[in-house]
Amino acid sequence: MENRVVITGMGIYSCLGITLDEVKESLYHGKSGIIFNPERKDFGYRSGLTGYVPKPDLKAYLNRRQRISMGEESEYAYMATIQAFENAGITQEFLDEHEVGILYGNDSVSQAVIEATDIVREKKDTTLMGSGAIFKSMNSTVTMNLSTIFKLRGINMTVSAACASGSHSLGLAYMMIKNKMQDIVVCGGAQETNQYGMASFDGLGVFSVREEDPAGASRPFDSGRDGLIPSGGAATLIVESLESARKRGAPVIAEILGYGFSSNGGHISTPNVTGPSTAMRRSLENAGLRASDIDYINAHATSTPIGDANEAKAIYEIFGGDVPVSSTKSMTGHECWMAGASEIVYSLLMMQHSFIAPNINLENPDEDAKNINLIVETKNQNIDVFLSNSFGFGGTNSALIVSKFKN
CATH class of the missing domain: 3.40.47.10 (Thiolase/Chalcone synthase)
Structure with a gap:
C-alpha cells in the first residue's frame, strides 16, 4: 500500500501579508501588493514596479552566527517555516527526535554574490568577504540554512526549476512520502526581492511599465496586459504521510492527490x-x-x-x-x-x-x-x-x- 500524502502546516511571508490571516483578507478583498519603487528607476530598470515584502528582523529569533549565513530569501523562508511548524504543531523537540526532510525551491541568489564580489574588487582581498559569504551565495542557501537551524536529518535538497521550483518541491516530496522514503518533508519556495535579483529580467523587456497604476498593472488574461511584475517572499508547507500525521495527532489541512x-x-x-x-x-x-x-x-x-x-x-x-x-x-x-x-x-x-x-x-x-x-x-x-x-x-x-x- 502506498502512503496517503497530506499537508499539515503552512506559512507565508509575501506582499499580500506576513501571516495567514493577513493573506486571506488580501485574497478575499482583491488587494494588490504591488508598489512603485523609485530606487529601481535610479538603478537603471525600465520598470520600477515590484511586490513589496517587508524585511524581517531576525535578531529576536537567531544568533549572529546563524544570521550571517542568511541572505534575503533565507530570511523570508525562515519566517514562513516557523509559521508552518507552529501551524503543524511541530516543536524543535519533535524535530530533534524524528527524521524530517527539506525540499525547497530556489533558483538564484543575486545580492549576496554581487556584494561579496564588490568587496573583492574594491579591497583586492577575498578574506574580507566574511565567513558567511559562501553560504549566502549558493543556490542551496535556503535548504542549508534551514536544515542546520532546525537540525533536520532527512532529505536535504534545493529544487531549481525556474518559476516552477516551489511546485516541484511539493511534487517531489509527494512522490517520496507516497513511496515511503520519508515521513515528513518541509517544502516551499523563496524569492529575493532586492533590485539585483530581477535586473536581468527587466533587461529582457518582460516587465509591465504601467507605473502610474501599480495596483492595476498585473493583468493576467487581459487584452491590455503589457508584462509581468516581479515579487517574492517565501511560502512553506509541511507535507507528511497520513500515518505520521495520525500518530502525532496533527491537524490535517488537505491531501495531495496528484502531481x-x-x-x-x-x-x-x-x-x-x-x-x-x-x-x-x-x-x-x-x-x-x-x-x-x-x-x-x-x-x-x-x-x-x-x-x-x-x-x-x-x-x-x-x-x-x-x-x-x-x-x-x-x-x-x-x-x-x-x-x-x-x-x-x-x-x-x-x-x-x-x-x-x-x-x-x-x-x-x-x-x-x-x-x-x-x-x-x-x-x-x-x-x-x-x-x-x-x-x-x-x-x-x-x-x-x-x-x-x-x-
Missing part, C-alpha cells in the same frame, strides 16, 4: 500549449480524477502576452469552459521561485474559507481567455479539489492537485 510534470522541449523562454496540457493531464491521471472533478484552477498566468494565451488554450483543451479559473498573480505579481508553493497556500486559504479569489484587473479578456471561466470578483463557493499550475523558463511545467481531507 503532473513535463518539459516543453522547445524555446528556452517562450512557452507552448502541449507542455502545460501534458502536466495537467498527467496530474489528473496520477490523482485518478476526471477534469470535471476539479472545482478551481489557480492559473500560472503571469500577465505576459504569449504565456497567458497558451495557458488559456491548454486549460480549455482539458477542462473546457466551466471550471472557475483565476490567477492570484494579478494581486501578487510574479513571485518566481516561490510562486509554485505560495499559490498552493493561497488556494488552501480559499479552500478553508470557501471562496475563490478574483483575477483582478481583468477588464477585457483576450480571445483565448474568453473561452475559460475566469473569476473577476470574489466568489463565495465551496472548493473540494483544486489544481495549481506552475511553469518556468526552459519549458519546465508542474501541476499539483490538492483536495479537502476525507477519512
